[in-house]
Amino acid sequence: MSASIRTLGAEEAAARLDALSALLIDSVEGGASVGFLMPMTRAKADAFWRKVIADVAAGVRRLLVAESAAIGIVGSVQLVFAAPENQPHRADVSKLLVLRSARRQGIGDTLMQAVETEALAAGRTVLVLDTATAEAERVYQRTGWTRLGALPDYALMPDGSLCDTVLYFKRLSR
Numbered sequence: 001m002s003a004s005i006r007t008l009g010a011e012e013a014a015a016r017l018d019a020l021s022a023l024l025i026d027s028v029e030g031g032a033s034v035g036f037l038m039p040m041t042r043a044k045a046d047a048f049w050r051k052v053i054a055d056v057a058a059g060v061r062r063l064l065v066a067e068s069a070a071i072g073i074v075g076s077v078q079l080v081f082a083a084p085e086n087q088p089h090r091a092d093v094s095k096l097l098v099l100r101s102a103r104r105q106g107i108g109d110t111l112m113q114a115v116e117t118e119a120l121a122a123g124r125t126v127l128v129l130d131t132a133t134a135e136a137e138r139v140y141q142r143t144g145w146t147r148l149g150a151l152p153d154y155a156l157m158p159d160g161s162l163c164d165t166v167l168y169f170k171r172l173s174r
Contacts (some may be wrong), residue, residue: 001018001064001068001070001071001074001102001105001107002068002069003066003067003068003075003102003105003107003110004066005064005065005067005111005114006064006065006068007062007063007064007118008056008063009019010053010054010056010057012050013049013053013056013063014053015071015100016065016073017046017049017050017053019072019073020045020049020052020065020073020076020164021042021045021046021049022045022073023073023074023075023097023099023111023118024036024040024045024048024049024097024127025042025045025062025071026099026100026132027097027098027099027100028158029158031133031157031158031159032097032101032133032136032158033131033132033133033155033156033157033158033165034095034097035048035155035157036048036158037156037158037159037160038097038158038159038160040158046051052078055080058071059081059134060080060081060083061078061080061081062078062079062115062118062122063076063078063114064076064077064079064111064114064118066098066101066102066107066110066111069140071099071101071102074098074099074101074102074107075096075097075098075099075102075107075108075111075146076095076096076097076111077093077094077095077097077112077114077115078093078094078095078115078120078153079092079093079094079115079118079122079124080092080093080094081122081124089124089125089126089127090121090124090126090127090128091119091122091124091126091127091128092127092128092129092161093112093115093119093127093128093129094109094129094155095125096112096129096136097119097137097145098111100116103135108136108139109139109142109143112139112140112143113143115127116143116170116172119172120172120174122150124172125171125172125174126169126170126171126172127169127172128167128168128169129145129167129168129169130165130166130167130168131153131165131166131168132154132157132163132165137166140168145168145169145170145171146165146169146170147167147168148167148168148169149166149167150164150165150166150167151164151166151167152164
């Protein structure tokens with residue numbers, strides 16, 4: 001599947017709320033530990049994306065999406081700028097989501113490359129992220145991220161079971 005990557009502004013993201021919520025619901029129902037427990041409702045998904053859209057409008061977050069001509073939005077990733085004054089060079093990569101039906105086609109890798117380009121354009125050279133799934137870890141390892149270690153029982157999977165969270169970082173060069 002071929003997908004193009006775009007950075008969405010707040011207005012366009014708001015207009016795509018249905019597709020973004022469907023992506024989040026699909027990811028959580030597929031077992032992604034991205035901050036939600038089952039049941040994953042449309043109301044929870046919409047509320048999450050509205051917060052993201054507000055952050056995009058405020059300039060503290062960037063939202064990148066992967067779109068296919070046939071399906072529409074098939075993936076997303078976010079770049080969250082560090083708030084502390086002493087970390088203007090750092091950002092967090094958050095919520096890499098890919099529709100289950102679109103996985104294993106390079107979309108996750110492409111989104112990660114695009115978010116790194118976006119980070120460099122914004123003057124960020126140190127990125128951090130966390131994950132709880134082996135599938136996501138494979139994406140990060142393939143795209144050159146360094147594994148720092150695991151925090152035991154840090155979060156809950158969508159089914160409520162405890163899971164470790166693995167921390168990664170990447171230094172970017174211009």
